[in-house]
Amino acid sequence: MASVSLRKLEKSYGSLRIVKGIDLTIEDGEFVVFVGPSGCGKSTTLRMVAGLESISGGEVLIGDRVVNKLAPRERDIAMVFQDYALYPHKTVRENMGFSLKVRGVAVKDAESRIGEAAEMLGIAHLLDRKPGQLSGGQRQRVAMGRAIVRRPQVFLFDEPLSNLDAKLRGQVRTEIKRLHQQIGTTIIYVTHDQVEAMTLADRIVILRGGDIEQVGTPDEVYNQPQSVFVGGFVGSPAMNFAKVTVDGDALRFANGDRLPLSGLNRGRDGAMEGRELIVGIRPEHFVTLADPAMTLSARVQVVEPLGSDTLVHFQIGGETLTARMPPEMRPAVGSEMRLGLDPSKVHLFDAKTERTIA
């Protein structure tokens, strides 16, 4: 096991900068998830750590060794690919044992390691099959098994669940987490699914356009998003945003509603008169019993009962907001109601920089 450090890591294709100087230290045994929209450079970053992509600038360290110039096989990492990349002509056993065979591990030792990993993943009965005779979920497990038998310093996962259906995805996700708890190896995991990121990660790295937008524990990125982007990216349904203007001691909404600044826990810091702000509030942070001062007038547009709760889409001014309400709430479509806010859960961002205000 080892830590991984990225120092000013860069990747360019010609004049096109894809990864723009990433600084990050991943602790030994940590489970770090890179998350971000498609094309933000997650895979590229991961592949630079793996040695599958050349490094244009900066350094990658595994342990205290700079690995920039080392081939993938010299880096002591294992990778699970999005398409699994199982060798189609080899059996599951041969797939899992290939790296051991190449490294000259004794056959008996290799057998026991394969058996152990197969047992752990529940694929022991599939060892003599070829990948073509397996289901998607089984293939995914074989790909993980192939990584596990190596006992590498670091595991790299590139969207390992994206080819599975939703139910299986949840199941395998839990297994990956259990696996990490069991073997404790450092993991770097790439996904564009924020739910995966939240559930798996010790720390989440949110990438945007080749830069780190925010790094933090799932709680931190959920509760203290540093930007509109992070706020909108983490959580489902997504955080609501509304443009407001600081007007005296209150925030004025487009529909004229006013929210007293004194009601917000954060007070007035940074909320200078006339400043344009963006208010961020998560659907789950609307409340039905609220201080009447902390409410907004809203018109009900769509009601979506989910069983566990009800999603209500409101119109406030020109903007549509979504609120997660108790399951028994069934407001009539078109009706006007007062929507309460949990004052401690209101986020304020600068309208121009879209970063949280100090």
Added chain:
Amino acid sequence: MLDLSDRALAVLLLAPAAILLSLIIVYPVLRLLYTSFFSLSLTSGLPAEFVGLENYQLMIEDPVFWETTWNTVLITLITVPGALFVGLGLALLANLPFGMQWPVRLSLLIPWALPLSFAGLIFAWFFHSEYGVVNDVLARFGFPGVIWFNSPNLAFAAICLTIVWKTSSFMALIILAGLQTIPRSLYEAADVDGAGRIRQFFEITLPLLKPAIVVALIFRTITALQTFDIPFMMTGGGPGTSTATLAMYIHQNTVSFLDLGYGSALAVVMFALSMCVTAVYLRIIRTKE
């Protein structure tokens, strides 16, 4: 009830293809077989006469038949593996991830696009004892010139070389197509697993190329058994009949001597040979599955 109509439908749907196939393949083959049982020589002026297996009897006693058959088999045994190795090498070269792939791919296409007889002509000039580049190069390195087409062995070697040159690009194209179906991530996985380039070639590339290679081999072997144009243009079968192939002998009997009965019998043998080879390859594919 449903089964019966399903079957009727199947027959109906297959009928056009089956009829076409029998018209253009089955009929000529049967006709060939039929003719081979007749003594039918257009130069003799005699009417066709049913002679049973007499043509085949003649064949067994005909030393030229045996020599040309042996030459054909030898050409097949030399040029098919030759073209496979050269073609594999070319395909691997053409598949390298360099920016300038088109010169390699173009040079692959040119020999393939060239008519066989044209290739024969070009190489006949290459190996020409006085004006050919081969002797010129030999001379530059201080070797005496060689009169290639006077010696049976050298003439045979020159023909085989020409055939390998002409046909390896076909092999390369099929193998290249096969190479491009192998996902890059397999090599990346092997990189991470610790396998070097050579190991990757034998553990991944070669096994996954097997189907493409077998297909290329079937085509190449069958055309090798029918070798005609290149020796025809380069040596005309000489010296003597030392470089003549079975196809050339069939051509001589039917076109030059107008002995259709004997020519048909020879053609039947060649057809049978091709069928045997195909059957062997198909068996190989099937046991692979």
